Amino acid sequence: MRTELELIKQIESYLAGELTANEKILFEEQIANDPDLQEAVQLQQQVMQGIERVALKQKVQQAKQQFKRSQYFKYGGSAGLIIVIIPAIVLYYTTMHHEQQVAIARQPVTDTSTSIYYQPDTGNHASTANKPLWPNADSTLPSQTFLLAASRDTVIETDAGIVLSIPANCFLDDHRQPVTGEVAFTVKEALDAATIMKAGLSSKSGSQLLESGGMFFTDARKNGQALQIDPANGIYTEVPTNTVKPGMQLYTGHPLANGIIDWVYPHPLEHDLVPIDIESLQFYPPGYLDSLERWGYDSHNKSFTDSLYYSLAAIFDTSIQVLDDYSKSKKNVVRQDATSLTSFPDTTTYGQRDTTSKPLQMASGKSTVTIIQKASSLTRTGIRPTDTTLPNRVITYPNLEHSRSCGINPAKIKAIWNKHFNNTLLSTREFEERVHWIHLAANNDILDLYVNNLDKKLSDIDSMAANRLTGEMKQVFLRFYDRHDGKVNARSTAFRRLRKYYEKKTAVYTQAIIKTQREFWSKQADLDFIASTKRVRHKEDSIGRTSQNFMEELELNIKNAWQQLGYKNTPPTTSRSTILNQESPRQPSGKVYRATVTNTGWCNIDRAVYTATANRTTLDFTDPQSAKRATIQYKPALFVVKDATLYDHIYVYLLPNQLSSFMRLTEINGQYKESLNELMQYTLVCIAYKEEQAFFYSLKNIHAADYPPIALAMISKNELDQQLKNAGGREQALDINWENEYFHFEFIDQKRRKHNKDMELLRYRIVTYFFPCFAFNIQK
Amino acid sequence: MLDKDIVAQIRSGKQDKAFLSLYHHFPMIRKMIRQHGGTLQDAEDIFQEALIILCRKIKETDFQLTAQLSTYLFSVCRFLWKDELKKRQHLVVADLETGLTEPQEQALQVLLEREADIQLAEKVLKGLADRCRELLLLFYKGQWALKDIAVKMGYSSENTAKNQKYKCLEGAKNKLKELKQSVQIF
Numbered sequence: 029m030r031t032e033l034e035l036i037k038q039i040e041s042y043l044a045g046e047l048t049a050n051e052k053i054l055f056e057e058q059i060a061n062d063p064d065l066q067e068a069v070q071l072q073q074q075v076m077q078g079i080e081r082v083a084l085k086q087k088v089q090q091a092k093q094q095f096k097r098s099q100y101f102k103y104g105g106s107a108g109l110i111i112v113i114i115p116a117i118v119l120y121y122t123t124m125h126h127e128q129q130v131a132i133a134r135q136p137v138t139d140t141s142t143s144i145y146y147q148p149d150t151g152n153h154a155s156t157a158n159k160p161l162w163p164n165a166d167s168t169l170p171s172q173t174f175l176l177a178a179s180r181d182t183v184i185e186t187d188a189g190i191v192l193s194i195p196a197n198c199f200l201d202d203h204r205q206p207v208t209g210e211v212a213f214t215v216k217e218a219l220d221a222a223t224i225m226k227a228g229l230s231s232k233s234g235s236q237l238l239e240s241g242g243m244f245f246t247d248a249r250k251n252g253q254a255l256q257i258d259p260a261n262g263i264y265t266e267v268p269t270n271t272v273k274p275g276m277q278l279y280t281g282h283p284l285a286n287g288i289i290d291w292v293y294p295h296p297l298e299h300d301l302v303p304i305d306i307e308s309l310q311f312y313p314p315g316y317l318d319s320l321e322r323w324g325y326d327s328h329n330k331s332f333t334d335s336l337y338y339s340l341a342a343i344f345d346t347s348i349q350v351l352d353d354y355s356k357s358k359k360n361v362v363r364q365d366a367t368s369l370t371s372f373p374d375t376t377t378y379g380q381r382d383t384t385s386k387p388l389q390m391a392s393g394k395s396t397v398t399i400i401q402k403a404s405s406l407t408r409t410g411i412r413p414t415d416t417t418l419p420n421r422v423i424t425y426p427n428l429e430h431s432r433s434c435g436i437n438p439a440k441i442k443a444i445w446n447k448h449f450n451n452t453l454l455s456t457r458e459f460e461e462r463v464h465w466i467h468l469a470a471n472n473d474i475l476d477l478y479v480n481n482l483d484k485k486l487s488d489i490d491s492m493a494a495n496r497l498t499g500e501m502k503q504v505f506l507r508f509y510d511r512h513d514g515k516v517n518a519r520s521t522a523f524r525r526l527r528k529y530y531e532k533k534t535a536v537y538t539q540a541i542i543k544t545q546r547e548f549w550s551k552q553a554d555l556d557f558i559a560s561t562k563r564v565r566h567k568e569d570s571i572g573r574t575s576q577n578f579m580e581e582l583e584l585n586i587k588n589a590w591q592q593l594g595y596k597n598t599p600p601t602t603s604r605s606t607i608l609n610q611e612s613p614r615q616p617s618g619k620v621y622r623a624t625v626t627n628t629g630w631c632n633i634d635r636a637v638y639t640a641t642a643n644r645t646t647l648d649f650t651d652p653q654s655a656k657r658a659t660i661q662y663k664p665a666l667f668v669v670k671d672a673t674l675y676d677h678i679y680v681y682l683l684p685n686q687l688s689s690f691m692r693l694t695e696i697n698g699q700y701k702e703s704l705n706e707l708m709q710y711t712l713v714c715i716a717y718k719e720e721q722a723f724f725y726s727l728k729n730i731h732a733a734d735y736p737p738i739a740l741a742m743i744s745k746n747e748l749d750q751q752l753k754n755a756g757g758r759e760q761a762l763d764i765n766w767e768n769e770y771f772h773f774e775f776i777d778q779k780r781r782k783h784n785k786d787m788e789l790l791r792y793r794i795v796t797y798f799f800p801c802f803a804f805n806i807q808k
Numbered sequence: 809m810l811d812k813d814i815v816a817q818i819r820s821g822k823q824d825k826a827f828l829s830l831y832h833h834f835p836m837i838r839k840m841i842r843q844h845g846g847t848l849q850d851a852e853d854i855f856q857e858a859l860i861i862l863c864r865k866i867k868e869t870d871f872q873l874t875a876q877l878s879t880y881l882f883s884v885c886r887f888l889w890k891d892e893l894k895k896r897q898h899l900v901v902a903d904l905e906t907g908l909t910e911p912q913e914q915a916l917q918v919l920l921e922r923e924a925d926i927q928l929a930e931k932v933l934k935g936l937a938d939r940c941r942e943l944l945l946l947f948y949k950g951q952w953a954l955k956d957i958a959v960k961m962g963y964s965s966e967n968t969a970k971n972q973k974y975k976c977l978e979g980a981k982n983k984l985k986e987l988k989q990s991v992q993i994f
Contacts, residue, residue, distance in 0.1 A: 032978055033971065033974040033975070033978065036974050036977050036978055036981070037974060040977075067985075068981070071981045071984050071985055072977065072981055074925050074926055074928070074929045074984060075929050075932070075933070075977060075980045075981055075984060076948065077926045077929060078926055078928075078929025078930045078932065078933050078980075078984075079929075079933060079944055079945065079948045079949060080948075080949070081860065081926050081927070081929070081930045082930055082933050082934070082941075082945065082949075083945065083949040084823065084859075084860050084863055085856070085860070085930070087823045087824055087827055088827055088856045088859050088860065089856075090824065090827070091824065091827030091828045091830075091831050091859075092831060092834075092852070092856070094828050094831075095828060095831035095832070095834065221945075222945065222949065222950070225942055225945055225946045225950055226946070226950040226952075228952075228956065228960045230960060230961070237938055288959075288960065288962065
């Protein structure tokens, strides 16, 4: 040995504390007197510390990796995993020896594109069959054994983080039959340089040194009997790495006679993609769920978010004609509806309609007309706001050329986002990333490219996509291309089938969505029409009832006033037409003189009674000729409902015994007030609704007073009908029942209209947000 | 893991689990370094360096744990980052308090200077031929027997392997010497 090396050896012994006490003293003296030796010792010590540092660094890196992986599993990210699919054929080759040793490595300078032929080579191994193949590997690497049920899919993760997805029935016995029952699956792993070296594994392929990305060994046994792996049903393996280096390949371990492993049969990894459940991926446009969340919708309800998103496919339809017809028909409905509204105030029409149970004989008297017009003008303004609930936002559809660049047709997404595309490259995280950008590129052709080339490598499609794009988007897809993402292995017939499926489904979905949409909205338009008809009819009836009540009460009051004034006979002109036609010449009666006098009186009384009845104020009239007084008291009664805020709707009715119909009291500041005519008996009926549940209260013999709060009681629909029938006369009961039903209908219909309006608004928002160029086509 | 277990494991050279346990303090340190103008990469570098410093410190015979290990690690990180900021001629370092006493800081400073030399050695080792590095690591860190190394690396005999080991060491020493001289010139 050279003197320099001798010195190094001596220094090493000193540093390692291997010298005897005497030797040590001697050597330290030498160091003290020899600066060169001092430097040499220092240098060597530093080199040794450097070695330690390198080893420590490796351990730190390892800890970091493990830490990150634990974070990864915590947060479900996918960073830092390179994905490797062990080709089944490699496994087949290695299972010839009941064991397999696999390494991922790259040659520092190598051509990775050569294709490889796998040839089982048994000659070499026969001689080593009785010896442990890699003594050090076996002794220093702990083996991890997993007990698996062979007939079930199993995923295991090793200590160092290798994830193996073992398909069901992938282990074969010597007769190439799938084994059942429990299988012992052993893994040994050496993923970092220190472990690899410690285990005595080298990374050489022939004379070439490989840069290792980790080595692992697998073995499967049943009852000690080694098993093979079904070549058609390989094990998906993910080996963790800090950085994904290009050019990594999968090598198979080939033990040489001297116990060293030669790594042979490199197989390009191509970052083969691992398909996952496509329904766990997210293909919505970027920001879609966030926006829904922000707008206060439940973005976690997938059936809601799906149906909303897919419904937008309607704007991508190519058959413009059909849609034009559709929007026309929709407009027609609107017009029809409007006509029915405008026709309402026409008093002639009104007079001709006999909807109340007691037909009104309408005379064309001025005062009548005034009442009616007053009422109708009120109700008209009452109806007008409901106009806005009609479907007045009509979406028109642009032509196809336009839609190409506007956004991704949701029907296309619907066609691919389902289990039919599981196990294709669409069901990979890698494709999910691309969908994000496809949405942003808003180019349906790009999406088609991916879907139509399921059998190609993802990176190939990336480059095709980049070719069709320009500017920033081109750069995005070029960056994807640079990742060299591979493909999902499956048979090409399966892909052809899927491609056809996609084309068919996109068309079918678009049509189906449009049809559903059209049916939905025309159904809604029908319902709107029915609702508005009912609304109009109800208003008419309300007015009819008001005027009828008025007439009846007026007649009653007049009769009473006459009696008080001493007219024994009922006036000859008790018919309403006479009363209402005060200014038209009266029929001459036989007693001309007297008739003249009484005519004045009648006239006065009539007017006084009329005013009192119309204003519901107390009549106090003194006949100027006979000096007799006629009084009819109107006294106020006041009702409040207990816990009124608990109910959605409250209706308070008074049923006068002398009248054929009822009076609905209007609420003012939570109070229901009405002046009661002393000539009549009243029954109070109060109905309230909370959701579908009805509440009821009734009290007979109402007199003028402030009533204590009405306590409503829950009641079933049938009971309510029964109660209403008992509450008043037959006609009143029918009327109130009819009104009750109307309110119920209106209440439900309001919900429907509100929902539709919300949906329209939401669709409008989404279209303007995600398909901005369609937004101009939506009429507000 | 308890602090004393971590210390014991590092002392006995089984750092793996100790490091993983300590790594859970990384997010806190990452936050601190980012707040003081560092990047994620800076945070990782500083943290890893701090782990190595901690190892060295623990292996010193007179090491006494006076505070929680995490507190100490955090202080070391602050100290290292402050040092790094000074090196980068950053002006705003005043508000970065290490929470260490004066003697502690001085001791760390000494350790840091020594570590700088070792970093040079690390650099040299990384620049060595792969076979040399592998041999040295196997022998000194893997605690391999020379005869196993000879078999594994294809040396004809144990003696050749031993000779080869010394040659590699010599090469490393010479390179380190050159490197140190070139560093001193600057």
